[in-house]
Amino acid sequence: xxxxxxxxxxxxxxxxxxxxxxxxxxxxxxxxxxxxxxxxxxxxxxxxxxxxxxxxxxxxxxxxxxxxxxxxxxxxxxxxxxxxxxxxxxxxxxxxxxxxxxxxxxxxxxxxxxxxxxxxxxxxxxxxxxxxxxxxxxxxxxxxxxxxxxxxxxxxxxxxxxxxxxx
Numbered sequence: 001x002x003x004x005x006x007x008x009x010x011x012x013x014x015x016x017x018x019x020x021x022x023x024x025x026x027x028x029x030x031x032x033x034x035x036x037x038x039x040x041x042x043x044x045x046x047x048x049x050x051x052x053x054x055x056x057x058x059x060x061x062x063x064x065x066x067x068x069x070x071x072x073x074x075x076x077x078x079x080x081x082x083x084x085x086x087x088x089x090x091x092x093x094x095x096x097x098x099x100x101x102x103x104x105x106x107x108x109x110x111x112x113x114x115x116x117x118x119x120x121x122x123x124x125x126x127x128x129x130x131x132x133x134x135x136x137x138x139x140x141x142x143x144x145x146x147x148x149x150x151x152x153x154x155x156x157x158x159x160x161x162x163x164x165x166x167x
Contacts, residue, residue, distance in 0.1 A: 034100060035136035045135050047097050051090035054104045054142075057130035058093070061122040063114035065150040067092030068107050101138045102131065109148040120144040 036043045058064060068091045092107040104127060110119055124142040131139050 032100075036100065043136075044099075045097070045137065047095045048090065050095045050097055050102055050104065050131055050135065050137070051093045053131050053134050054095065054106060054127045055089040055091065055093045057126040058106050058108065058123050059089070061119060061126055063111050063119045064108050064123070065111045066109040068109075068147070097137070101140050102135075103141045103143075104131070104139060105143045105145065107145040107147050109150050110146055112149050112151050116146055120146075 033039070036045070055067060058067060094105045096103045106123060106127070108119070108123070110116055123144050127142045128139045131137060
């Protein structure tokens with residue numbers, strides 16, 4: 001048997017046109033490069049990292065009294081009393097994260113007399129700057145949920161039962 005005169009890649013002895021070669025060529029997935037995805041490797045960031053960064057950035061804004069819902073704050077107060085426990089800085093923060101982008105929700109308690117609009121703008125500005133600078137992720141949105149307002153008299157109510165216990 002003689003060798004077939006067909007050229008490799010040709011079907012039934014006929015050469016493929018350049019257009020057919022382009023169509024049939026394996027598609028190369030061109031990777032988009034950015035700070036987290038380079039020719040030398042990829043960097044992945046866990047959601048908990050974004051949560052902690054956003055929590056710290058939110059707490060830095062003047063007028064934010066606490067983070068999270070009432071149940072979350074009560075749980076955090078109990079766990080902080082345990083010797084050796086760490087403060088949960090990501091409480092009140094939820095994150096949806098993709099490879100290059102993230103959306104963040106924060107739940108806060110504001111101090112009475114402070115503008116909620118100003119606090120919300122400050123939180124958005126601070127969280128976006130902090131998370132984008134530290135992680136390289138694009139922050140698409142920061143949603144702020146104001147769960148409560150801390151009144152000046154609330155601190156006195158918390159301290160009164162402790163004083164009566166001592167007597």
